[in-house]
Amino acid sequence: MSARATATRLQLGPGLTYLPGYLAPGAQTALLDEIREIIRAAPLFTPRMPRTDQPFSVRMTNCGPLGWVSDMSGYRYQATHPDTGEPWPAMPDSLLQAWRDLAGYPRPPQACLINTYAPGTRMGLHQDRDEQDLGAPVVSLSLGATAIFRVGGLNRRDPTRSLRLGSGDAFVFGGAARLVFHGIDRLVAGSSDLIEGGGRINLTLRRVDPAPPDGV
Numbered sequence: 460m461s462a463r464a465t466a467t468r469l470q471l472g473p474g475l476t477y478l479p480g481y482l483a484p485g486a487q488t489a490l491l492d493e494i495r496e497i498i499r500a501a502p503l504f505t506p507r508m509p510r511t512d513q514p515f516s517v518r519m520t521n522c523g524p525l526g527w528v529s530d531m532s533g534y535r536y537q538a539t540h541p542d543t544g545e546p547w548p549a550m551p552d553s554l555l556q557a558w559r560d561l562a563g564y565p566r567p568p569q570a571c572l573i574n575t576y577a578p579g580t581r582m583g584l585h586q587d588r589d590e591q592d593l594g595a596p597v598v599s600l601s602l603g604a605t606a607i608f609r610v611g612g613l614n615r616r617d618p619t620r621s622l623r624l625g626s627g628d629a630f631v632f633g634g635a636a637r638l639v640f641h642g643i644d645r646l647v648a649g650s651s652d653l654i655e656g657g658g659r660i661n662l663t664l665r666r667v668d669p670a671p672p673d674g675v
């Protein structure tokens with residue numbers, strides 16, 4: 460995959476950078492092929508809400524040294540797939556490259572969460588706070604159908620705005636935007652032919668472990 464290192468970077472707010480069309484069409488299909496290979500090795504699983512055991516409508520997998528999982532006992536990062544017990548597949552170079560290009564952070568990503576959406580799937584408003592290194596940004600890459608993305612503030616009841624995450628778009632959520640509430644309201648039907656059946660895949664690259672103390 461060769462991303463557009465020169466893509467337009469739009470600063471939408473403090474810590475919130477939007478790069479529309481960061482992945483050219485050829486880079487999107489190449490990345491999709493890599494993700495399909497990862498899914499063959501690490502099949503999609505259905506996360507469940509802690510305590511209530513309610514299934515998410517999004518199906519997930521991960522690549523990289525750590526992966527995010529959720530079940531009755533809680534949300535956490537772990538080194539193995541919850542169903543197969545196998546280590547997660549390696550992170551492709553293309554994703555490491557995107558992190559180097561976009562994150563502005565010295566250490567490499569430790570987890571890539573792969574969320575898959577069928578039409579009708581949504582993701583409720585939430586914060587990402589299971590990572591111990593909140594100084595590192597989360598880098599998001601979207602493939603397939605456009606998603607209506609909702610982003611608010613640091614309190615659940617803060618006003619929200621709606622953005623579109625289209626195929627090939629990159630977002631960086633760092634600094635003041637790292638702990639904002641966000642969610643996916645819906646997919647836009649007919650917005651992309653990349654994924655059969657109008658589906659969508661979102662990749663989020665993350666640091667998990669605490670940052671070492673300064674100067675060490």
Ligand code: MD3
Pocket residue numbers: 572574582587597599606608624630632636637638639641642643661663
């Ligand atoms: C803002 N994913 O995986 S991507 C998630 O499209 C998640 O699958 C959505 O929310 C998706 O946790 C939204 C945009 C995104 C991802 C992570 C963030 C925005 C974020 C972390 C912190 C702040």
Ligand code: FE
Pocket residue numbers: 585586587641
């Ligand atoms: Fe999130």
